[in-house]
Amino acid sequence: MTMNKVLIIGISGTGKTGLAKKISDFLKIPVTHYDEFVWDENWNEVDEKIVEQKLEEVIKKDGWIIEGFIHPAAKSKLKNADTVIYLDYSGWQAFLGGLNRWWIYRGKTRPEMAAGCIEDFNWNYLKVMWKRAERQEIEETIKGFENKMIRLKTRSETDNFLAKLLAK
Numbered sequence: 001m002t003m004n005k006v007l008i009i010g011i012s013g014t015g016k017t018g019l020a021k022k023i024s025d026f027l028k029i030p031v032t033h034y035d036e037f038v039w040d041e042n043w044n045e046v047d048e049k050i051v052e053q054k055l056e057e058v059i060k061k062d063g064w065i066i067e068g069f070i071h072p073a074a075k076s077k078l079k080n081a082d083t084v085i086y087l088d089y090s091g092w093q094a095f096l097g098g099l100n101r102w103w104i105y106r107g108k109t110r111p112e113m114a115a116g117c118i119e120d121f122n123w124n125y126l127k128v129m130w131k132r133a134e135r136q137e138i139e140e141t142i143k144g145f146e147n148k149m150i151r152l153k154t155r156s157e158t159d160n161f162l163a164k165l166l167a168k
Contacts, residue, residue, distance in 0.1 A: 003027060003083045003165075005059070008067040009138060010087030013098030013129040017112055019085070019158060020067035026166055027065075032058045033112035034068025042116040069134060070141050078142065084149045085161075086142065093155060094129040102126075 006023060008016045017033060024031045037051045058064050059080045066077060078084060089097075101110070105119035128134065142149065152158045 004029065004063045005081045006065040006083045006085065007070070007077055007081040008065065008085045008087070009070045009142070010089065011094050011129060011132055011134040011138065012069065012125070013094035013096075013101065014087035014089045015097055015155070015158070016067040016087060017110075019087070019162070020065050022162055023165070024065050027063075029063040029065050030061075031065045031067060034066060034070075036112055036114060038068075039114050039117050041114050070138055075141065078145045082148060084142065084145055086138070086149055086151045087158065088135075088151050088153050089155070090153075091130045091132045094132065095126055098126050098129045 003023070004027075006020075006027075006029070008020050008023075010016050020031045020033075023029075032055075034055075037054045038046055040046050055066070055074075055077060058066060059077060066081075070077065102119055102121055106121065108119060109115060109117050110119060150161065152161055
């Protein structure tokens with residue numbers, strides 16, 4: 001499987017950003033964080049047309065990794081990807097990942113976020129992870145793209161996948 005145009009998706013808290021960085025370091029392909037296009041300063045949502053324009057610029061390139069939540073409007077990203085890595089973790093794993101992220105970045109802005117997007121404790125957001133509320137939308141969006149998908153269901157599966165990739 002060729003990995004030049006990689007889309008890493010999954011519910012919040014699954015470690016998409018960390019996996020993207022590791023794959024990027026190995027393949028020498030730049031990472032685009034969907035969140036950096038969606039959120040402006042202080043968690044203001046960017047207009048959807050602007051987000052789509054920025055993503056279209058990325059997918060025109062020869063090599064890319066895009067990581068983040070995916071919604072039905074993003075089908076073009078699936079069509080252009082040669083590999084889709086779906087971190088399909090349990091709600092518990094996502095919840096723990098989200099809690100860990102909050103602990104590491106509490107009171108700060110994560111490196112992939114716009115200025116002023118301070119990581120605060122948000123119980124409702126953690127509940128979204130726990131309940132896997134985003135999963136249904138992802139499942140509907142990815143229908144028809146199973147032939148280019150790598151579905152990883154646990155962090156240990158992801159670690160094994162990464163170890164095999166890095167051993168090449």
